[in-house]
Amino acid sequence: MKPLKILLAEDCENNVLLVQLYLKKLPYSIDVAENGDVAVEKFMHNKYDVVLMDIEMPFTDGYEATGRIRSYEKSRSLSKTPIIAVTAHALPENEDRAYDAGCDYFMTKPVRKADLLEAVQRFTQD
Known part of the structure; x- marks a missing residue:
């Protein structure tokens, strides 16, 4: 497996820990953003292979954060x-x-480990 840089936008600490546990033995580095605003800010200053976007977060939800990321990429x-x-x-x-x-x-949550790994791999294969 190739090393990946992942942005995890998630406000629930337990869900963050679960994803980190699922991916811990893989060559993935994970940046955590606790809300959509932080996710967009981190995205604009880093290069990620994939974004795991929680939808319901404080301040800026995942829908808006995704839209802002897409606008940033397009511009x-x-x-x-x-x-x-x-x-x-x-x-x-x-x-x-x-x-x-x-x-x-x-x-949908709760996400199973096998499903998460399959999705990440599917979207990051060359």
Whole structure:
């Protein structure tokens, strides 16, 4: 497996610890953003292979943060970084809204380790 740099936008400490535990034995470095504003700021100053975006966060939610990231990429003619929405909201309208905001994939919590690994690998293979 190739090394990856992952941005994890997640406000719940337990979910952060779970994702870190899932990915701990892999050559992945994880930057954590506790809300959408911090996620966008980190994204603008770093290069990530994939973004794991919680949808419901304080200040700026995952929908808005994703939209701001997509606008940033477009304004600088950057290629799109894969963004995987991760949310407890499993309704079809939540999924539609995530895709409309610019997410590439939608996963519901609780996320299983195998599903998370498969999604990250699918979107980061050359």
